[in-house]
Amino acid sequence: MDSHSGPYLNHKALCSPLGAARLCQLALGCAVIAMVTHTAGYSGSHGVFCMAAWCFCFAMSVLVFFLDATRLYSYLPVSWDNLTVTCAAFATLMYVTASVVYPLFFVQSECPYAGCDVRNFRIAVTVCSILGTLAYGAEVALCRARPGQIVTGYMATVSGLLKVVQGFIACIIFGALANRSQYSQYAGTIYCVVVYAFCFALTALVIIMTVCKRTKAVCCMPFDRFVVVCTLLEVLLYLSASVVWPVFCFDTKYGSPWRPSSCPQGKCPWDSKVVVAVFSFVNFGLYLADLIYSQRIRFVSSHRPSNSRA
Template identity: 65%
Template sequence: MCQLLLGCTTMALVAHSAGFSATYGTYCMFVWCFCFAVTLVVFTLDVTRLHGCMPISWDNFTVAFAMLATLMYVTASVVYPVYFLRSECPSEGCEVRNYRIAVTVCSSVCCFAYGAEVFITRAKPGHVVGYMATMSGLLKVVQAFIACIIFGALANDSEYNRHIPTQYCVVVYSLCFAVTVVVVALTVSGRTSSLRFPFDRFVVIYTFLAVLLYLSAAVVWPIFSFDKKYGTPGRPEDCPRGKCPWDSKLVIAVFTSVNLVLYFTDLVYSQRIRFVSHSSA
């Protein structure tokens, strides 16, 4: 209910006077509308107990969505004030600035509401929960979200097609993203038990391969983007903000390293879970 109240308030403030424009504003509005709509559906199905009729693993779905909504709200709460909030009053007047401040506050508070749901429903020692509630499952959602940020930077004139090694990096991002989404989809749909191979072992092997692939991309991408022989070490002075290939390359390099750390953490945690389970048996 807190998520619905804050989400509705944020959308109302934006529609009333705060306003939005361009691609960044459209993305923020999409985040608020999408999260509100799905949260409303989840709340309705939960209250009416109709979620039992859904052909999905309800617990896995709700915690996966809560994690995704947290990440989406975090990005919207950062992007909106960066592009629409200024210390001085805009041409529309100081009232518009005040509404935009209120939007930023409501969106930021809603981050904590979704984050609190993830914290409450996450796996705890001694409790039997779905895979998505474990650290490994939550990391899968974060990994897919970070990959989407990388794809956005790739699409923003990143010049990745200038070198074959950078094209290889795009293949790495796409392959790991696709398999991660499949893992999440199979878990949420509750189809893992019907597979003809041990799903947990497959996830561990895939995570190990993803670590190796991202490690290679974390080395190759900076070399062919910032080395003097292939790219530009420093940011060009005549590069416009928001439309600079160098900025996109930097974003990709940073988030490649972030995802490498996430996959490595996922691998370590998965091995620890398998060791504890094997020892208990």
């Protein structure tokens, strides 16, 4: 159905598996925010991150649901299907992180000084956050392109979803770099930071181009070939950074292979260096998997008005 004809409200935004998943996202997100602000509480940088993640995802879900239910998305100069699956994938990663960080720092087996009610509410927040992760993951699963299906939405493919994960992992790396990583000590570690920033920018560019429907041709080559070229370049760059960073951080000539005993917990540069090294290997593996999978798909640019999957 043309989004400009028929009923003004999209009943499928409610009466469909995708609509049900989005309603669950709204209900669970509202429950989490209400319980945290009412009794569970949050404090410190970890608590602020979790609360910011839940609030951001809730606001994003409200906007997506409203635009889908009113069909106003058809007036936006974006690919609606690509935008929604990208938002759902990003929200899934945010909820996964918050579902791990919040109980790790705020949930204890014994009752805190504020009483057992606080502990119980924090457990409930964790449970709702995990269920919210499943709700966002369900939307990704419902929107994901199936094998043999003609690909008109790149972000719905495994390669497109991997792009979101790669960008999220890069953000974790940047956070570790900013947390006393001492990356400016050596030219080799500075090179690695440049690699991380360049690959993140390239990945973000591909996502933005896809969402904004700029997929006709790039640099006189088809979009799918452009993505493969970018991914190959990112694989090579991350391979070099995954080798250079550990050498300049953990070799005895430049650093320490073991955690210094005098290093304070939570404020140790060595810990940040380990986080960067681990997630560098993780992102290298993701880019490699992306490169392998991208050989199996052919992206078909669609210039028809984007219809919601709901």
